[in-house]
Amino acid sequence: MSLQFNRRDFEYDVYTLVGAFYPGSRIKTWYEGEEAPEGEFAYYYSINYGQEQITFSMNGPGRSQFACCRLKDAGDRTETKNQLKRLVYRFLSEQTGKELPWGDLTGIRPTKIPMRLLEEGWSNVEIARHMKETYFTSNEKTALAIATANREKALLSQLDVEKGYSLYIGIPFCPSICLYCSFGSHPLKQWGHMMEPYLESLFRELAFISGRMSGRRLNTIYVGGGTPTTLEPPQLERLLSFVQEHFSFEHLKEFTVEAGRPDTITEEKLEVLRNHPVTRISINPQTMNQKTLDLIGRKHTVEETVETFHLARRMGFDNINMDLIVGLPGEGQEEVGATLKAVRELDPDSLTVHSLALKRATRLHLFKDQYEDISFENSEEIMRMTKECAMEMGMGPYYLYRQKNIAGNFENVGYAKVDKAGIYNILIMEEKQTIMAAGSGASTKFVFQQGTRIERVENVKDLKNYVERIDEMLERKRKGMELYGI
Template sequence: MKLIIKGEYELYKREIELIFNLFKEEDDEIIFNNQSDDKNTINFLYQIKDGFVQTDVEVNVDEKHFFVSHKRKLTDTNDKTKKKLIKQVISFVWLQTLERLTGKKHDWGILTGIRPTKLYHKLLVQTKSYDKVNEILKRDYLLKQNKILLLQEIVKRQLSVIPDLYSLKNEVSIYIGIPYCPTKCSYCTFPAYAINRKQGAVLDFLQALHLEIDLIGKWLKESNKKVTTIYFGGGTPTSLSPNQLNDILKKLAYWVDFHTVREITVEAGRPDTISKEKLAILKKWGIKRISINPQTFSQRTLDIIGRKHTVEETIEKFMLARKLQINNINMDLIIGLPGETLVELINSLNQIEKLNPESLTIHTLAFKRASYITKNRGEFEIINRDEIVKMMEYSRNWTKEHGYSPYYLYRQKNMLGNLENIGYSKENNESLYNIISMEEVQTIIGLGSGAVSKLVPPNSETTSRIPNPKEPKVYTENVKELTIKKIKELNKIFLE
């Protein structure tokens, strides 16, 4: 399907493209051209009149001819508010147009952002009523009932797990990014460099990370700032040696009293990086939550996506962690991996049932621009939209039947089926960091290569980001200067 877009679209092309991408099949495209003579045209007109914003769309496509119109009352003449309302009205009428044109329904309505639960929290604070929030999501955002109820369930769970979720802005959490893995998976765009070929660079990186921990640790002490959670990600932190892991934790513990931190998580995502010695180090420092991420229990798929470990190794390392009494383990699965269907998902969930981890995160494959799988999509067998929806529905039912409840959710661009990633857990085993990070309720200080600091001022809803360089060499060469700048920004939101 090729559609020619005409009319008053110039300021809102991005919104038109985002909604179109929700329906787009492989060969579909839209072309913005007011001069085109093509007969397959969609004409946009928006106006502000008598206190209302109105958008009208006229459709002439493949002998289909119809009009769609929508308007909303303009309650604030502020330019920013006005522009936001116009975007919503255009997205609303465009979604209705495409649903009518294609016969497809989009459960997430006009929401294209990655944090729909954050919107739910915001509306809940404003209305203090779940019913009112649900009504707004249905009326103004066109969410379908299944997604509204999913969001409500997650938000209620989050507020049960962290009752003071809305009053954490004067504390901080820490994210530490270790940019190394044994190999890079074909779907991955995270900072993840093959560690075996870079031992010299690893030592330089660790020296820089220790410096950054010292500088930020000193600021934490001087500002008397409490740390809520700590999360080690990457990459795969357990790619480091036992001594290297121990030295990082020792350095961090010098500045932060681990006994006052609500949760510390270490990603041990790749089973081929886990050893008895490394798990013992984590236990020594009181770390109670780790992730061991199979992504799938199909050996064929693991080989295709470049994960150099076996299914048996995943099971073996999980049992090793259990033997060492690590009793809060998360596992990740990705639905939609190359060549996989509902059959492979059922097999993976059967294995999950046997292992019985405390939490399970179900990801939907996303075609990230920089990943190998996206750049070489023709090499991989990818299932269709209907199959991926069935797989997601199966996983939702399976988790419910096995005592797992959803507690956080986020979406990404270019996800198969326009679905979502959902974190499930058994009661009292939720990741506090995941909730805090996704809902952006407090500042997260990012340390290490590729880590992003998200600054959330205590008295403002405005957030800002300070990324560390992804490339370890660039990070290593600039860490002192970048950290001093970061501390200046932290002082602005907390001390000035």
């Protein structure tokens, strides 16, 4: 379809909304005054907005339609955007007969809205009414967003978000690369020889951060990747000892190590984690169906997941998260049901349910033609099954986010039992606290005034470049900190 704008404002919101009503369709955007795109389109949409009103029109097979609304206050960008999205949503909803679960919300952090309103003193009922009237969110998603925001708020109140900070440490190696991976991880076989030089650079960056942040309180640490447990036990020991020696743990609320892939977890490595104040680990099955694991290139077995989980429990880990993905190739309700049954038997402390996102930089996207015969299914029913499973295990939602190209326009939800939520996950999503990040591809986020201003300093993604240009990475951080007055 063709989507024409008269000016460059809010195009991405409208584009995303149209895409949500027509998943998988090719949408060509262009601007008034430009040459029309070549080719035939099923629908021609046109958006026109000025100082007084917005119009949205459509020319399609055998019919034309038009809708407009008067702008309440053209100087108020948020209000203008909301009015524009409401107009487009109503129009497309009527045209397609569809309602979207998240209404006209196109951003990736739907809880930010209820969170802000809670902070302003609104009641849950008032927020629910506002969300449904303003964004057309369904009853179910409205309840999910508000419940999550309330829990986030309670958890964040334990931290000094202004004066504290969090630390992210990236280990960008994996035993094999999953078909859907968009993290830019490196397979051990080809890149294992870079582990030592990588650690050397990482230690330099961590030492730099500890020196610069010594006057602030460290609240959470997250070691992610990649797969941190690709490190050999002595390497893991060195890393965790280095962190303990260089940072004060006096105000630390949480120390997560994402063990991740069961095929990298051994008793010796878990022993190393036990010898340090690691409070939370992740053992991620993604699915408990072997056929799917083989298809998505995870190269581990269902049995390995079960055995590793039991091993970790025996060794005393009392906060274990499990990540699942729904919408994986070839998986429908039956397969997801089997995974949930197996997970329920293990009874983890938290469960993170991701909806598969078909991102461009993944092998799944590159070779998608090969998977034409395989269905990619996600549905309200599947999302409900995951929610019910989490609730049966005594968990409630504590963070959620959406992604572009997510299967079925759904969301990713983190569920946790009481006192087992991953606080770092909330900090990442709500952008309330500064996160210092070390490692290739790591993005440091300086957060000011409760998230009303955010500045980023990025490290290079490429592993070799990170190692060779570590001085430049430190300089980038130093300059950023000076510029932003950290």
